[in-house]
Amino acid sequence: MPPRLTPLRIQLLRTIARLTAENDGPPSAADLARACGLTEGTISFHLKTLRDLGYIGRSGARGRLNLTEKTRALIGMGLPIYGQIAAGPPILAEQVPEQTTPSVDALLGVREGDFLLQIRGDSMTGIGVMDGDYVLVRPAAEVLDGEVAVVLIPGDNAATLKRLYHFGDEVTLMSENPHHPRMTFPADQVRVQGRMVARLGVAGPRVSKGRD
Template sequence: MPPDLTRTRRLILTSVLRLQAEGQPATLGAVTPLTGLTKAAVSYQVANLRELGYLEPANGRYAPLVPTDRARALLGDGGYPLVGDIAAGQPAHAEQNVEAYITRLDQVIDMKEGDYLLRVRGESMIGIGIYPQDLVIVRPTDTVPNGDIAVVLLPGESTATLKRLEHKGAQVTLRSENPDYPPMTFPARDVRIQGCLVAHIGQANLRNRRN
């Protein structure tokens, strides 16, 4: 990064870009709470950012802040930084080089039109890391391959459940990923599949409270 783009100035610019990516006006009043700075400090740095060519000149007293092409080239379009890889096997040094900025789920997950999110209740899938309060991304479908995880409406019930499906002849077995929850077997004709699991999003702070 250029030496004139200090940590504080970078924080302000990133906040501006993030608001724009979310479709919100990046006014001084909207940016200030995101930075943890005082409004006077942000206003002072905004003036510096304009002089240095990172923000467009003011277009009215209450007009939104507009990053220049130079700022976008350095910081991307806002969002959360993707800074490289981390090993899930043998430890490896995590490089702090920004590769991209993530502003939408569909930039990192293979989401399609019609996909939706559900909040998880219960602990039947903790064996594959899906905990209560996690979010799962679901793709609507009425069929899934054998062994895949699906959202299923159980016979005689009005609520759906997330389970691994196993087809065997005229029967379907719904398996949990927790030994405390036994498998459930139903006639295949009575099981209504509503969607397949695409991905899930967990929250570390909630998970830590359970352990």
């Protein structure tokens, strides 16, 4: 029978990922054995199978255990990319992954200090930001005209996501929904908290209005 990926071997891969994150570097086989409470002989048997299956590699004099991109996709450290999908004329949907992302963070270009906010309301639907979505925000005290920013509204002690423009001594916040009016404030009363850099549409598929 050919070697296969058993629940124990998946757990070993997850443990390698955890040890790598905790120690800022990949573990050795001995480190993995101690963490799992198994003998080095047992670990060695399973690691050989995992190497044969293409889930791990070794590097360095001490044989550190490195996870492959195949493993990162398997245990949720990355997502498989199955080619392209048409939003216009149909194209063939490939069934074999062309590549995998290292992680969702890498896919979005997350930097240290970035944070997520969940959207409440429909003022930014014109750019695809729907109620229930998350937006990735990069902290900034200033943004360029036309950028979408997280802004503290004067007097309300509340933040809003709007497109921002400077006009002399005033700042205008504009929605991406014609049903929401623009807001104008003195520039010295507006506090920019950050700039939107990405959107995560996790609220589920939407059904277009006006269709049966």
